[in-house]
Amino acid sequence: MHHTVARSSATEELEVIAPSKLSIDEVSKSFQSATGNVLALDRVSLQVAEAEFVCLVGASGCGKSTLLNIIAGLEKPDSGRVLADGKPVAGPGRERLVMFQEPALFPWLDVLGNVLFGLKLKANLTNKDRRDVAKYYLELVGLTRFEHANIHELSGGMKQRVALARALAPNPRVLLMDEPFAALDALTREQLYGDIQRIWKSRRKTIVFVTHNVREAACLGDRVLLFSPHPGRIREEFVVDLPRPRDINSVDLASYATRIMRSLKGLTHDSEEIGE
Amino acid sequence: MKRFLFSAAFFVTLLLIWEWAFRARLWSPVLLPAPEQVGNYLKSAAEDGTLWHATIITMRRLLIGYFVGMIGGLPLGLLTARWNLFRDTIGTMALGLQTLPSVCWVPLALLWFGQSEAAMLFVVVMGTLWSVVIATDTGVRNVPPIFRRAALTMGSKGLHMWLKVILPAALPFVVSGMKQGWAFAWRSLMAAEIFVTILTGFGLGQLLHYGRELSAMDQVIGIIVVIVVIGLLADKIFFSPIERFLHRRWGTSQA
Numbered sequence: 099m100h101h102t103v104a105r106s107s108a109t110e111e112l113e114v115i116a117p118s119k120l121s122i123d124e125v126s127k128s129f130q131s132a133t134g135n136v137l138a139l140d141r142v143s144l145q146v147a148e149a150e151f152v153c154l155v156g157a158s159g160c161g162k163s164t165l166l167n168i169i170a171g172l173e174k175p176d177s178g179r180v181l182a183d184g185k186p187v188a189g190p191g192r193e194r195l196v197m198f199q200e201p202a203l204f205p206w207l208d209v210l211g212n213v214l215f216g217l218k219l220k221a222n223l224t225n226k227d228r229r230d231v232a233k234y235y236l237e238l239v240g241l242t243r244f245e246h247a248n249i250h251e252l253s254g255g256m257k258q259r260v261a262l263a264r265a266l267a268p269n270p271r272v273l274l275m276d277e278p279f280a281a282l283d284a285l286t287r288e289q290l291y292g293d294i295q296r297i298w299k300s301r302r303k304t305i306v307f308v309t310h311n312v313r314e315a316a317c318l319g320d321r322v323l324l325f326s327p328h329p330g331r332i333r334e335e336f337v338v339d340l341p342r343p344r345d346i347n348s349v350d351l352a353s354y355a356t357r358i359m360r361s362l363k364g365l366t367h368d369s370e371e372i373g374e
Numbered sequence: 375m376k377r378f379l380f381s382a383a384f385f386v387t388l389l390l391i392w393e394w395a396f397r398a399r400l401w402s403p404v405l406l407p408a409p410e411q412v413g414n415y416l417k418s419a420a421e422d423g424t425l426w427h428a429t430i431i432t433m434r435r436l437l438i439g440y441f442v443g444m445i446g447g448l449p450l451g452l453l454t455a456r457w458n459l460f461r462d463t464i465g466t467m468a469l470g471l472q473t474l475p476s477v478c479w480v481p482l483a484l485l486w487f488g489q490s491e492a493a494m495l496f497v498v499v500m501g502t503l504w505s506v507v508i509a510t511d512t513g514v515r516n517v518p519p520i521f522r523r524a525a526l527t528m529g530s531k532g533l534h535m536w537l538k539v540i541l542p543a544a545l546p547f548v549v550s551g552m553k554q555g556w557a558f559a560w561r562s563l564m565a566a567e568i569f570v571t572i573l574t575g576f577g578l579g580q581l582l583h584y585g586r587e588l589s590a591m592d593q594v595i596g597i598i599v600v601i602v603v604i605g606l607l608a609d610k611i612f613f614s615p616i617e618r619f620l621h622r623r624w625g626t627s628q629a
C-alpha cells in the first residue's frame with residue numbers, strides 16, 4: 099500500500115498546468131480620435147488552440163495590440179466576446195499574463211522582488227514556496243546571478259528576461275506578448291527567440307504574440323495572422339510548418355517570411371513601417 | 375577622507391575668521407562675542423540642562439506636528455490624485471495654502487488657541503500638511519500607467535494596488551515632499567516659538583527670544599548654531615539614507 103505523500107506547494111506550483119483554449123468571437127472595438135471614430139477591430143474572430151503559438155502581424159495601428167489588451171481583459175470590446183476555456187473574460191487576471199514592449203518592471207523592487215510580485219498575490223503559498231518558485235523561473239531565464247540586482251542595472255535584454263520570468267511565475271495558462279522584443283538589438287533578440295521557444299515547449303503555454311516583424315512571426319508562430327488596418331481585420335492566415343527550435347536565419351524560414359511579407363505589402367500602404 | 379578633511383578645514387577657517395573679527399574689534403563685543411564665549415554659553419547651558427530640556431521640548435513639538443501633517447497629508451494627496459472632486463477642492467486649497475509662509479499662521483493660531491501647545495502644533499501642522507499633500511498628488515500623477523496595467527494583469531487591485539504599486543512608484547516624489555514638509559515644519563516651529571512665549575515648555579526658539587531680550591549675544595548665536603546642527607543632523611540621519619536608497623534603486627544620479 100502506498101502512503102500519500104504530501105507534496106510541498108512549491109512543487110505543485112511548478113507543475114505544468116493545462117494551457118487555455120481561447121475563442122475570440124466577433125470582437126469589435128472603436129476609439130474616438132481627433133479625426134473621428136476609428137474602428138480598431140471590426141468583427142474579429144479567432145480560435146487559438148491549447149498550447150498554440152499564434153503571432154499577430156500588421157502595421158502600426160491595425161488593432162493587433164487592442165485585440166491583445168481585450169484578451170488580457172485590460173480593455174472591453176464594444177461588441178463580441180472573448181472566451182478562455184469556454185468562460186467569458188471579465189477583466190484582467192493572472193490566468194492570462196501580459197508582457198509589454200517596455201519591460202514595465204517595478205524600479206522599487208529588485209529582480210527577485212519583481213518576480214515575486216505576482217506570486218505574493220497567490221494566497222495558498224508560503225513565503226519559502228514563493229522564493230523557490232521565483233528562483234526556478236530566474237534560473238529558467240538565466241538570471242540567477244542577478245536576483246538582487248536593481249532594475250536599472252540590467253541591460254534591455256535582461257530586463258525583458260526578468261519580465262518574462264515575472265509573467266511566467268504565477269503559472270498562467272496564457273501568455274500575451276505585445277512586441278516584447280521590439281526595442282532590443284538583433285543579437286539579444288536572437289537569443290530570446292531561442293529562450294522563448296525552449297520555455298514555451300517546457301512550460302506549455304498558449305501564446306498570443308503581437309509583432310510587426312514578419313521574420314520574428316515566422317520564427318515563433320505555429321500560425322501567423324495578418325491584420326489590415328482601417329478597419330482592423332484579420333486578412334490572411336499562414337501555417338508555419340517548420341521543425342523547432344527554429345533559427346531566425348534559416349533559409350526555410352526566410353521563404354516563409356518572404357511569402358508573408360508579400361501578402362502584407364498587398365494589404366497595407368504603410369509598408370515602410372513593416373520590419374523584415 | 376579627503377572630502378572630510380576639506381570640509382573640516384573649511385569650518386576651522388570660518389572659526390578663525392570669526393576669532394580674528396572679534397580680536398580686531400570690528401564690531402563691539404556685545405554684538406559679536408568670541409567663539410569661545412559662545413562655546414562657554416553652550417557648555418554651561420548643556421551642564422545645567424537648559425539646552426537639553428529646550429531641545430527635547432522643541433523636537434517633541436516638531437515630531438508630533440510633523441507626524442500629524444504626514445498622516446493627514448499622505449491620504450489627502452492620494453484622494454486628490456484619485457478623484458477630481460478632491461483635486462478641485464482640497465487640491466486647490468492645498469496649492470493656495472502651500473504658498474502661504476507658515477509664519478503667517480502664528481497670529482491666527484494665537485487668537486484661536488491662545489498661548490498654548492495647541493497653537494504650536496497648529497502652526498507646525500499647517501507648515502507640513504500642504505506640501506505633503508501636493509508632493510503625494512504629483513507623485514501619484516507621475517506613476518507611469520504601464521505599472522498599473524502590469525500589476526492589474528498579475529491580479530493586483532484596490533488597496534493592494536495603492537499600497538504596493540502606486541505608493542512605492544510615487545516614492546521619489548513623496549520623499550521630496552516629506553523633506554520639504556520637514557523644512558517648513560522646522561521653520562514654522564521656530565517662528566511660533568519666538569512669538570509664542572508660553573509657560574508649558576521652553577523650546578529653542580524661546581531661548582533665542584530671551585537671548586535677544588537680555589541682549590545675550592552668546593546665547594543668540596549659540597542657539598542658532600544648535601538649530602543649524604539639528605537641521606543638518608535630521609538631513610544626514612533621516613533623509614540622506616532614504617535618498618541614497620532611492621538613488622541606488624531607481625538608478626537616478628546622486629546630485
